[in-house]
Amino acid sequence: MCRVADQTFDRYSSNTVNRKGKGTAIVWFRNDLRILDNEALFKAWASSETVLPVYCVDPRLFGNTYYFGFPKTGALRAQFIIECLADLKKNLMKRGLNLLIRHGKPEEIIPSLVQAFAAHTVYAQKETCSEEVNVERLVNKALLQVKLAPFPEKSTGQCSTNNPKLQLVWGSTMYHMDDLPFSTNTIPDVYTQFRKSVEAKCTIRCCFKIPTSLAPPPSVEDWGCVPSIDQLGLQSQKVNKGMNFLGGESAALCRVFEYFWKKDLLKIYKETRNGMLGPDYSTKFSPWLASGSLSPRFICEEVIRYEKERQANDSTYWVLFELIWRDYFRFLSTKYGNSIFHLGGPRKVERRWSQDQRLFESWRDGCTGYPLIDANMKELFTTGFMSNRGRQIVCSFLVRDMGIDWRMGAEWFETCLLDYDPCSNYGNWTYGAGIGNDPREDRYFSIPKQAQTYDHEGEYVAYWLPQLQKLQKDKRHFPEKSYIEQIVPLKYGNPKKHQSQERAFATRQTKGFDR
Numbered sequence: 001m002c003r004v005a006d007q008t009f010d011r012y013s014s015n016t017v018n019r020k021g022k023g024t025a026i027v028w029f030r031n032d033l034r035i036l037d038n039e040a041l042f043k044a045w046a047s048s049e050t051v052l053p054v055y056c057v058d059p060r061l062f063g064n065t066y067y068f069g070f071p072k073t074g075a076l077r078a079q080f081i082i083e084c085l086a087d088l089k090k091n092l093m094k095r096g097l098n099l100l101i102r103h104g105k106p107e108e109i110i111p112s113l114v115q116a117f118a119a120h121t122v123y124a125q126k127e128t129c130s131e132e133v134n135v136e137r138l139v140n141k142a143l144l145q146v147k148l149a150p151f152p153e154k155s156t157g158q159c160s161t162n163n164p165k166l167q168l169v170w171g172s173t174m175y176h177m178d179d180l181p182f183s184t185n186t187i188p189d190v191y192t193q194f195r196k197s198v199e200a201k202c203t204i205r206c207c208f209k210i211p212t213s214l215a216p217p218p219s220v221e222d223w224g225c226v227p228s229i230d231q232l233g234l235q236s237q238k239v240n241k242g243m244n245f246l247g248g249e250s251a252a253l254c255r256v257f258e259y260f261w262k263k264d265l266l267k268i269y270k271e272t273r274n275g276m277l278g279p280d281y282s283t284k285f286s287p288w289l290a291s292g293s294l295s296p297r298f299i300c301e302e303v304i305r306y307e308k309e310r311q312a313n314d315s316t317y318w319v320l321f322e323l324i325w326r327d328y329f330r331f332l333s334t335k336y337g338n339s340i341f342h343l344g345g346p347r348k349v350e351r352r353w354s355q356d357q358r359l360f361e362s363w364r365d366g367c368t369g370y371p372l373i374d375a376n377m378k379e380l381f382t383t384g385f386m387s388n389r390g391r392q393i394v395c396s397f398l399v400r401d402m403g404i405d406w407r408m409g410a411e412w413f414e415t416c417l418l419d420y421d422p423c424s425n426y427g428n429w430t431y432g433a434g435i436g437n438d439p440r441e442d443r444y445f446s447i448p449k450q451a452q453t454y455d456h457e458g459e460y461v462a463y464w465l466p467q468l469q470k471l472q473k474d475k476r477h478f479p480e481k482s483y484i485e486q487i488v489p490l491k492y493g494n495p496k497k498h499q500s501q502e503r504a505f506a507t508r509q510t511k512g513f514d515r
């Protein structure tokens with residue numbers, strides 16, 4: 001596995017980059033747990049004689065519960081982040097550095113390190129949602145209190161005052177924020193308009209090449225250890241079924257290699273991407289993208305390389321198309337701010353929602369009596385992953401068939417998902433609940449129709465609900481007395497009644513509408 005990652009690192013490294021900086025710079029790692037194409041790391045290196053890479057294990061992220069009482073970070077995602085940190089530490093060490101790991105709030109740790117190492121700048125990746133932005137604000141404020149000793153200029157011998165700065169860089173999307181053809185307030189609300197505009201008017205920047213050696217490391221007595229799951233106040237959870245993801249940049253690069261080159265699956269992505277069972281119907285890049293151990297620009301460069309060396313078709317393009325959805329939700333979060341978390345969503349839609357605990361728990365625990373819902377919810381809890389198809393179906397069921405407050409569903413996803421990302425999660429939930437920024441979207445997913453189209457033989461449900469294996473394939477989705485009772489009737493109980501709406505949707509898709 002490491003050979004693939006090492007070869008990729010080699011291709012994206014350089015030993016000819018100039019280093020003109022002075023003193024020490026800090027890289028504060030956040031959701032950018034990678035070396036390759038990491039602008040904050042590159043800038044810290046270029047602007048200093050020595051770099052101190054830091055990760056703060058923030059107690060607000062681990063062990064805390066949220067509005068509806070679920071843990072903010074579930075055990076599986078915490079484990080994934082632990083693996084990301086271990087891999088980052090190892091890869092930094094290979095380049096002559098290390099990762100300093102401290103437990104506590106960044107606004108307390110970072111300024112004290114700045115003081116101790118007389119660091120002139122802290123580089124970090126910019127976030128867009130309120131909790132993360134608030135931490136940036138607090139770090140910035142605390143840095144203003146740090147007084148460093150005057151710094152003698154080599155050329156003049158004079159002393160200049162040296163106020164430490166927080167420099168935030170944009171790094172989470174495929175298109176760069178600064179290259180967008182619109183200002184924050186005028187980002188189009190309709191995805192197609194957004195996509196067409198960026199495709200026509202922007203180019204995707206190249207990946208940053210990182211120096212082969214990042215040495216010398218600063219003198220640090222105790223670099224700290226990668227935390228264990230117990231230290232994060234969580235109980236270890238083993239994945240014994242379904243997808244088992246390994247966190248970290250090395251595993252991410254291996255997955256790109258496997259999906260694109262070894263298994264040659266990129267050329268059929270568009271035909272398989274709506275699947276639900278197995279490792280290969282879609283890329284499975286999302287957990288690494290969310291933790292920043294994989295750069296979307298790197299994926300784009302690999303797609304282009306594949307198109308040159310193997311073939312270009314609708315499928316190769318479609319991976320980029322999906323990554324533009326990811327960008328779109330991230331950029332929209334800068335336009336709509338906290339409203340993506342509010343009950344009425346960005347459009348402030350007024351609707352009555354229920355918070356019926358019994359209904360919600362049956363959904364959460366996969367006991368609704370609808371195998372398609374239950375199988376997906378069991379997969380989510382067991383593995384921390386669910387297909388895009390599954391997410392849309394369970395979201396529609398919770399919101400439209402049960403009428404439950406969509407935020408409860410979104411928050412449960414936030415706890416469980418390995419790929420949890422506030423912009424994509426809340427963006428998709430508001431979209432699915434019909435209160436998102438795009439007023440045209442109000443879609444109901446009919447379970448019989450979805451089962452028929454995407455799990456015709458009932459293989460997916462039988463995998464997650466083994467009690468259905470003994471049933472005839474055509475009975476697995478509607479097992480009646482052989483399964484638990486349905487907790488609510490479907491809003492459109494008769495699938496035929498609903499077919500015209502589904503047909504309209506299918507027509508839109510074939511006519512080239514998005515989604």
Ligand SMILES: Cc1cc2nc3c(=O)[nH]c(=O)nc-3n(C[C@H](O)[C@H](O)[C@H](O)COP(=O)(O)OP(=O)(O)OC[C@H]3O[C@@H](n4cnc5c(N)ncnc54)[C@H](O)[C@@H]3O)c2cc1C
Binds near residue numbers: 282290323422
């Ligand atoms: C209710 C709901 C909640 C979701 N929550 C999240 C979340 O917290 N984090 C997250 O990364 N994705 C989320 N998604 C989007 C999508 O389901 C996942 O990105 C996708 O299933 C990940 O699997 P993959 O990497 O194999 O995707 P692929 O199909 O291989 O797509 C490639 C990449 O494109 C991006 N992408 C694809 N679809 C979407 C989408 N609808 N929105 C944003 N990005 C997309 C992802 O980064 C993905 O890794 C959510 C979707 C729904 C309907």
